[in-house]
Amino acid sequence: MSVAENLAQVISLVRAAEKTANRVPNSVRLVAVSKFHSADDVISAIKAGQNLFGENRVQEAVSKFSDISARGFSFDLHIIGTLQRNKVRDAVKIASCIESVDRIVLLEEIEKQCAKIGKTIDVLLEFHTGEETKAGFTDTEELKKAVRLCAEKAYPHILLKGLMTMASNTDDTEKIRRSFSTLRSLRDTLSQTYGLSLPELSMGMSGDYPIAISEGATIVRIGTAIFGARQ
């Protein structure tokens, strides 16, 4: 199937999952994860109506999306992979949201680089719930501290929008569901404790997004189901 056909199918399954979960129609945003796929694949998706993309690696994102931009297409990009401090400068230039902030020093660096270019950026804090990756805050006290600093307006160029996680890659759907419900209840607690709205929950990938939507995802990050298997 083509990228356009895959995309149409994923969108209809996302809408169906919203309906099943009694979620507001069109309340879940789709990030098309284009890592390891070409600029041409991304352009196919843009032509089919997709505007929002996700990339793991800043260098790959910069080279691919500069090309796409030069070819006259516009897009919105989220960084979803573990970010090194020395990549923040390029990341904040190209992305509208960094979903994978997993330590406080990154918030400091994002603030510094955004201040330099006069940009305000959306941020999600990644919390570790799955098993495959080491990504995300593992210590809830550190996570709380990050949220508190944002609530105290320590970072004027950062808008903290919510939380992100990756569940384990497993057939155990109850385990996956627990990852997502953990993230949601953590968000609820943080939101109440610090008086922040934290509307976004980025959770759900090709293999588990219907579960994530039933647990309250507002952003799903889907690669394989749209672009096919990665090399």
Ligand SMILES: *Cc1c(COP(=O)(O)O)cnc(C)c1O
């Ligand atoms: C690659 C990746 C995805 C997409 O995974 P698929 O299984 O291909 O849908 C989502 N989120 C993150 C953080 C990723 O690295």
